[in-house]
Amino acid sequence: MPLRMTRQRMLILEELMRLKTHPTAYELHAIVKRTLPQISLGTVYRNLEQLSASGRCQRLAFGSGNRRYDGNTEAHHHLCCLECGRVDDLPADGHEIEHVLKAALGEVCGYRITGVSIELYGICPACKKRETTKNKKTIRR
Amino acid sequence: MPLRMTRQRMLILEELMRLKTHPTAYELHAIVKRTLPQISLGTVYRNLEQLSASGRCQRLAFGSGNRRYDGNTEAHHHLCCLECGRVDDLPADGHEIEHVLKAALGEVCGYRITGVSIELYGICPACKKRETTKNKKTIRR
DNA sequence: TTTGGTGCAAATTCTTTGCATCTCT
DNA sequence: AGAGATGCAAAGAATTTGCACCAAA
Numbered sequence: 001m002p003l004r005m006t007r008q009r010m011l012i013l014e015e016l017m018r019l020k021t022h023p024t025a026y027e028l029h030a031i032v033k034r035t036l037p038q039i040s041l042g043t044v045y046r047n048l049e050q051l052s053a054s055g056r057c058q059r060l061a062f063g064s065g066n067r068r069y070d071g072n073t074e075a076h077h078h079l080c081c082l083e084c085g086r087v088d089d090l091p092a093d094g095h096e097i098e099h100v101l102k103a104a105l106g107e108v109c110g111y112r113i114t115g116v117s118i119e120l121y122g123i124c125p126a127c128k129k130r131e132t133t134k135n136k137k138t139i140r141r
Numbered sequence: 142m143p144l145r146m147t148r149q150r151m152l153i154l155e156e157l158m159r160l161k162t163h164p165t166a167y168e169l170h171a172i173v174k175r176t177l178p179q180i181s182l183g184t185v186y187r188n189l190e191q192l193s194a195s196g197r198c199q200r201l202a203f204g205s206g207n208r209r210y211d212g213n214t215e216a217h218h219h220l221c222c223l224e225c226g227r228v229d230d231l232p233a234d235g236h237e238i239e240h241v242l243k244a245a246l247g248e249v250c251g252y253r254i255t256g257v258s259i260e261l262y263g264i265c266p267a268c269k270k271r272e273t274t275k276n277k278k279t280i281r282r
Numbered sequence: 283t284t285t286g287g288t289g290c291a292a293a294t295t296c297t298t299t300g301c302a303t304c305t306c307t
Numbered sequence: 308a309g310a311g312a313t314g315c316a317a318a319g320a321a322t323t324t325g326c327a328c329c330a331a332a
Contacts, residue, residue, distance in 0.1 A: 003286095004285090004286060004287065004330085004331055004332075005331075005332095006286090006287060006288080006330080006331070007330095008287080008288070009287085024321090025321085025322080026321080038288095038289075039288085039289085040288070040289045040290065041289095041322090042288080042289070042290075042291090042322090042323080042324080043287080043288055043289070045321090045322060045323070046287085046288090046323085046324095047287095049322095049323090061202050066320095066321075067321085067322085079265070086265055088265070110265070110266035110269075111264060111265050111266065112264045112269060123252060123253045124220070124229070124251070124252050128251075128253060144311095145305085145306055145307075145310085145311060145312065146306075146307095147305075147306070147311090147312060147313080148305095149312080149313070150312080165296090166296085166297080167296080179313095179314075180313085180314085181313070181314045181315065181316095182297090182314095183297090183298075183299080183313080183314070183315075183316090184312080184313055184314070186296095186297060186298070187298085187299095187312080187313085188312090190297095190298090207295095207296075208296085208297085
């Protein structure tokens with residue numbers, strides 16, 4: 001399935017990479033509509049899903065709820081506001097992580113930090129096993 | 142608003158603390174129904190929301206989508222399966238975090254790790270300011 | 283041309299809420 | 308008794324999908 005370069009897809013990815021705001025599909029739709037007024041929300045959802053699945057952007061999820069997308073494909077971490085849902089990049093590379101964690105109960109980038117969480121993503125033993133037996137299965141979200 | 146100890150609330154919290162599976166509201170509802178067959182999904186949602194708001198449990202959110210709840214109120218981290226959505230506790234305290242991150246590209250607890258993310262939760266400067274001016278505002282989820 | 287993509291609207295899925303009734307304290 | 312809580316069902320949000328038409332390769 002070769003990804004066709006449609007006007008819509010190109011625009012979506014361009015805007016996403018340009019933005020630093022980790023938009024939701026809904027927010028990004030509002031933005032791309034300024035250039036392509038007739039573009040549908042469904043198209044934005046479909047493209048974000050495909051683009052993130054193929055590694056051209058990242059899909060994020062935080063405590064506040066909505067799924068957000070990030071045009072920055074490098075591994076990096078985030079500051080999530082519990083009140084407004086805003087997400088900022090955490091300006092810390094691997095070497096600074098320790099420092100950041102230690103400072104976590106104080107101020108970081110002007111945020112009042114109330115919690116820290118480290119998440120590892122991967123494939124669990126059961127799924128690894130299932131994968132090798134080629135047994136596809138639909139999962140309830 | 143003193144939390145009343147109803148049969149439903151007690152059961153929900155008990156089961157949540159007993160489980161190690163970080164259930165969704167839907168999953169937990171299925172479980173508590175075994176004891177209280179007439180309990181409604183709405184009640185489970187309402188109670189999980191209250192219990193987490195009052196610090197008696199934790200509300201989690203991961204890339205896969207659904208909101209999950211955790212009866213363990215101590216700060217700890219998670220392993221999230223990208224395929225089935227399963228969430229396990231990461232057996233690492235503060236001192237081990239560094240080690241875990243370094244091992245992150247290999248195997249942890251049998252998972253094949255594909256990504257690591259650190260999330261800090263807190264209140265952003267804009268919201269802190271807004272808080273002090275007592276200007277309440279509803280936010281789009 | 284042909285196959286994937288799009289717009290639109292309807293359908294799903296997850297979560298919240300209004301309301302009449304119940305039940306802790 | 309009275310403030311909260313519950314069950315139920317309907318409403319809301321967020322996301323996905325079926326389908327007829329369109330457009331990139």
